[in-house]
Amino acid sequence: MSVRQQINTQRLPRHIAIIMDGNGRWAKEKGEDRLFGHLHGVESVRDIVEGAAELGIGNLTLYAFSTENWERPEYEVTGLMELLVDTIRNEIPTLNKNNIRLHVIGDTSMLPEDAQQQLQEALAETASNTGLNLIMALSYSSRWEMVKAVQQIAAEVKAGRLSPDAITHEILHAHLATHNFPDPELMIRTSGEFRISNFLLYQLAYAELYFTDTRWPDFRKENLYEAIIDYQQRERRFGKTGDQLKTTSEENS
Ligand code: IPE
Numbered sequence: 001m002s003v004r005q006q007i008n009t010q011r012l013p014r015h016i017a018i019i020m021d022g023n024g025r026w027a028k029e030k031g032e033d034r035l036f037g038h039l040h041g042v043e044s045v046r047d048i049v050e051g052a053a054e055l056g057i058g059n060l061t062l063y064a065f066s067t068e069n070w071e072r073p074e075y076e077v078t079g080l081m082e083l084l085v086d087t088i089r090n091e092i093p094t095l096n097k098n099n100i101r102l103h104v105i106g107d108t109s110m111l112p113e114d115a116q117q118q119l120q121e122a123l124a125e126t127a128s129n130t131g132l133n134l135i136m137a138l139s140y141s142s143r144w145e146m147v148k149a150v151q152q153i154a155a156e157v158k159a160g161r162l163s164p165d166a167i168t169h170e171i172l173h174a175h176l177a178t179h180n181f182p183d184p185e186l187m188i189r190t191s192g193e194f195r196i197s198n199f200l201l202y203q204l205a206y207a208e209l210y211f212t213d214t215r216w217p218d219f220r221k222e223n224l225y226e227a228i229i230d231y232q233q234r235e236r237r238f239g240k241t242g243d244q245l246k247t248t249s250e251e252n253s
């Protein structure tokens with residue numbers, strides 16, 4: 001049986017989030033410049049987006065550039081932005097062919113003008129697609145997102161439209177950049193780092209975390225399948241006991 005056939009298609013995560021890490025190290029190990037790694041990372045993005053769409057995953061969030069990544073050397077930031085603009089421009093026909101809708105979360109006002117322009121066009125040109133939601137986290141950080149949400153909620157309270165007692169999980173969630181999407185059930189990080197790096201801190205509350213040593217430019221559909229199979233073997237208890245879960249599933253069967 002192939003790895004793909006081992007996936008239970010009835011129990012797919014609705015939302016997978018990926019920290020695409022390790023481009024720089026992948027390139028250095030080959031004696032190349034870090035930008036060479038980012039260039040090859042785009043191949044992985046194509047493969048994984050295609051793989052997720054083929055499986056029927058509803059939502060895929062890819063962490064492409066963090067707020068903190070602006071602190072990298074200027075040549076790397078510039079190179080990454082150029083790559084971003086080129087990739088978006090070139091990928092629109094494929095996204096449309098595969099019925100994929102592009103979304104962006106993050107402080108896009110920090111992106112160069114031409115990148116913002118390309119993004120707006122790509123968002124508009126894929127807006128009527130109804131298949132996979134491809135959510136690119138660009139100039140994103142969870143703390144940025146949460147501070148913005150708190151500012152918006154505070155403004156509503158000040159204007160008398162909302163009472164502090166009425167602030168619930170649902171209201172906070174509605175002010176996050178991801179309000180249109182379910183929380184990720186599976187979060188993958190490549191390249192052997194065991195941290196979250198300011199990614200979806202609130203939304204990952206009950207996500208299953210999957211870490212692999214594979215560097216992002218080497219990550220392919222097969223690796224995605226392995227992560228999903230691993231996820232499907234986990235018992236997601238949400239604070240309950242394992243016995244309680246068994247009783248509930250027996251009652252429902
Ligand atoms: C991930 O790879 C891509 C971005 C953060 C833009 P890195 O560039 O972080 O690669 P490493 O972690 O230095 O190997």
Ligand code: IPE
Pocket residue numbers: 019020021022063064065066069193195197
């Ligand atoms: C996280 O990777 C951000 C992205 C993958 C876009 P980093 O490489 O920037 O994270 P740290 O610095 O190792 O935590």
Ligand code: MG
Pocket residue numbers: 021022023
């Ligand atoms: Mg890194």
